[in-house]
Amino acid sequence: MSKESENNSTSLKATLIIALIKVLAAMPLALSKLCLRPFAWLQWLIPNESVRVAKLNLNYCLPNKSEAQISAISRELIKHNMNLIAETTHIWRHDYTVNKRMLKHLHGLEELKTAMQSESGTLLFSPHIGNWELTYAFLANEFNSSGIYKPPNIPELEDMMLAGRRGGGKIFRTQARDIRNMLKELKQGGSLFLLPDQQPPKGSGVFASFFNQPAYTMTLIQGLLQRTGSDFWLCYSVFEKDGYVIYAKKVAIDGSLPAEDFAEALNCTMEDVIQQSPEQYQWTYKRFKRTPDGSPSIYNR
Numbered sequence: 221m222s223k224e225s226e227n228n229s230t231s232l233k234a235t236l237i238i239a240l241i242k243v244l245a246a247m248p249l250a251l252s253k254l255c256l257r258p259f260a261w262l263q264w265l266i267p268n269e270s271v272r273v274a275k276l277n278l279n280y281c282l283p284n285k286s287e288a289q290i291s292a293i294s295r296e297l298i299k300h301n302m303n304l305i306a307e308t309t310h311i312w313r314h315d316y317t318v319n320k321r322m323l324k325h326l327h328g329l330e331e332l333k334t335a336m337q338s339e340s341g342t343l344l345f346s347p348h349i350g351n352w353e354l355t356y357a358f359l360a361n362e363f364n365s366s367g368i369y370k371p372p373n374i375p376e377l378e379d380m381m382l383a384g385r386r387g388g389g390k391i392f393r394t395q396a397r398d399i400r401n402m403l404k405e406l407k408q409g410g411s412l413f414l415l416p417d418q419q420p421p422k423g424s425g426v427f428a429s430f431f432n433q434p435a436y437t438m439t440l441i442q443g444l445l446q447r448t449g450s451d452f453w454l455c456y457s458v459f460e461k462d463g464y465v466i467y468a469k470k471v472a473i474d475g476s477l478p479a480e481d482f483a484e485a486l487n488c489t490m491e492d493v494i495q496q497s498p499e500q501y502q503w504t505y506k507r508f509k510r511t512p513d514g515s516p517s518i519y520n521r
Contacts, residue, residue: 234376241380244306245313249322252306260302264295271298274503276518281431282498296499300459304351311353312384316361322354324463332453332468336363341406341450344468345441347417347490348502350457354464356385356413359455365411366390366402399440406448413455416441417490417502419510427512428483431491436510437483445475454489458497 244252263271274297278290285293311319335342344365346355359365369391371378382391390405392398392412402412419425420438428437445452455468473485494501509517 231376234374237374238376238380241309241312245309249306249310252309253303256302256306257299260299263298263302270301270504273506273519274298277503277505277507278498280433280508280518293499294503297501297503300500301504303459307351308353308384311351311357312380316357319354319357320361322351322464323358323457323466324460325465326358326468327465328468329466331470332363332455335451335453335470336411337409338451339409341409341448342411342453343406343441343444343448343450344411344413344453344455345416345486346413346454346456347493348415348505349494349497350459350500351464352415352457353385355455355457355466358457358466359411359413360385363411365413366392366405367413368392368398368402368415402444403447406444406450412444412450414441416486417507418505419507422510426479426483428480428487430487430507433508434512435487435507437487439479439483441486442475442477442479442482454493456493458500 244255247255271294274294275290278285278293282290307322342365344359346352356365356367360367367385367390369381369385372381385391390401392402405412416438417430419436420440424440425436425438427434429435430437444450452471452473453468454471455466457464457466459465471489473482473489475482477485506517506519509519511517
């Protein structure tokens with residue numbers, strides 16, 4: 221395929237995705253979820269990479285689960301991911317005053333409000349569980365929290381994504397200039413939200429245990445804590461019955477630990493959350509793609 225044909229194909233794909241986002245967002249949320257339900261069923265029935273990766277990760281991380289249990293978690297995960305698509309279109313396209321209806325309860329809110337007044341800033345984190353877009357929308361709009369993002373593979377989606385995420389806070393990339401701005405934000409008493417359970421760029425992490433498996437884990441959080449002395453909070457959402465519940469609690473991990481020990485403690489904190497609702501975690505992500513010795517990962521065997 222020529223470069224021009226490839227660009228045209230990408231542009232068409234972007235146009236279709238943007239159109240789909242707008243259509244789903246224009247529907248009532250319950251209806252958009254209903255429209256996506258058949259696609260969850262098809263994704264489960266037809267062999268595909270997402271389900272394959274999810275099952276590989278689940279077997280790798282939860283070896284005590286039976287095949288029936290792994291299958292059940294995988295199936296619920298696919299349903300959850302389709303609901304997540306519908307919810308995300310609404311978060312990106314609607315005002316927070318509308319989207320906050322998805323939130324049913326907030327645990328630790330008063331304590332979090334107090335923490336947000338700290339002059340040393342507040343650093344918050346969550347694994348990719350529940351609806352992290354909603355978690356960030358809550359923090360950005362209620363507390364003007366800033367966030368970090370990775371540009372999407374389809375550049376045309378970036379403006380829509382940023383508009384939906386910004387709220388009252390700033391959005392940073394993980395580049396040297398933006399890391400300086402993150403430090404400035406925290407030192408001025410601001411708050412910053414990160415999702416540290418994905419593989420960082422080479423040279424920006426260490427290998428640490430995650431579900432008893434070596435996972436390349438970011439060192440950015442530890443660096444920010446060491447240089448700012450900010451309060452450190454776990455803040456995540458999970459779906460319970462008829463809506464999302466946000467949990468916020470202060471975390472005590474010594475920032476002066478060796479990098480590997482800090483990363484392992486961070487991963488352990490996220491494991492505890494994931495174990496409670498494994499069907500809502502992003503198991504479709506290739507978390508163990510990089511290996512300590514450079515050998516083929518579980519996804520290539």
